[in-house]
Amino acid sequence: MERITLFRTVDGKTFSTPEEALEYESIMREVQNFLLAFAENEDIDFSNGDGYIQHPIGTRDKMGKKLVELYNRWFKPEEPFINFSYYLARLIDDSSMKCLNHLSYRIMCIDREDREWGQPYFADNPGTGKDKKLN
Numbered sequence: 087m088e089r090i091t092l093f094r095t096v097d098g099k100t101f102s103t104p105e106e107a108l109e110y111e112s113i114m115r116e117v118q119n120f121l122l123a124f125a126e127n128e129d130i131d132f133s134n135g136d137g138y139i140q141h142p143i144g145t146r147d148k149m150g151k152k153l154v155e156l157y158n159r160w161f162k163p164e165e166p167f168i169n170f171s172y173y174l175a176r177l178i179d180d181s182s183m184k185c186l187n188h189l190s191y192r193i194m195c196i197d198r199e200d201r202e203w204g205q206p207y208f209a210d211n212p213g214t215g216k217d218k219k220l221n
Contacts, residue, residue, distance in 0.1 A: 097184050113156055114185040120152055121189065125202075125221050133204035135215030138197075146196040153178075153189050160186070 092100040093107035097114065101107040125139050132138065150170030157174060158166040160183070167174050175190045194206040201212065201219075208215040 099182070099184070109160070110183075113160055117152075117156065117185040117189050121192070124149070124192075132220060135204065135208045137216050137218035137220040138201040138203050138208070138212075139221045140219050141196065141200040141202060143200055145200045145202075146193060146198075149189060149193045149196070153186065153193060156186060156189075 092102060093104050094100050095107050095111050095114070099107075099110060101110065124141060124145060153170055154167045154174070157163075157178060161177075161181070170190075170193055172194070175194060178186045178190045181187075191206075192202065195204065195209050196202045197209040197212045199212070201209075203209045203212070203215055
């Protein structure tokens with residue numbers, strides 16, 4: 087039998103070195119602090135298209151740039167991403183990096199008019215949800 091040591095972060099992800107775990111938690115805190123600037127109301131159940139949260143103009147782009155910056159810092163790809171894309175969102179989802187996945191999902195829920203819907207479907211098809219501002 088072999089003894090192994092893992093380091094668990096506050097969200098349950100495990101790493102083989104403390105440095106990796108600390109860097110991950112640093113990125114996680116950075117995402118949390120970044121998202122504080124953007125309204126997110128846990129009390130609103132708008133996942134079925136019952137309305138949207140209106141953000142200031144440029145919110146989706148700002149979030150996308152932050153996500154790209156964090157992805158490039160953590161994964162260090164040979165060819166860094168420049169802009170947010172659904173391909174990048176898929177890579178993040180497959181990586182099981184919860185904090186980046188949360189940011190990516192929120193970006194996908196924001197339409198061209200910076201309205202955040204409860205799920206990506208309504209951001210892609212805003213005419214299908216209620217035209218009701220919730221904030």
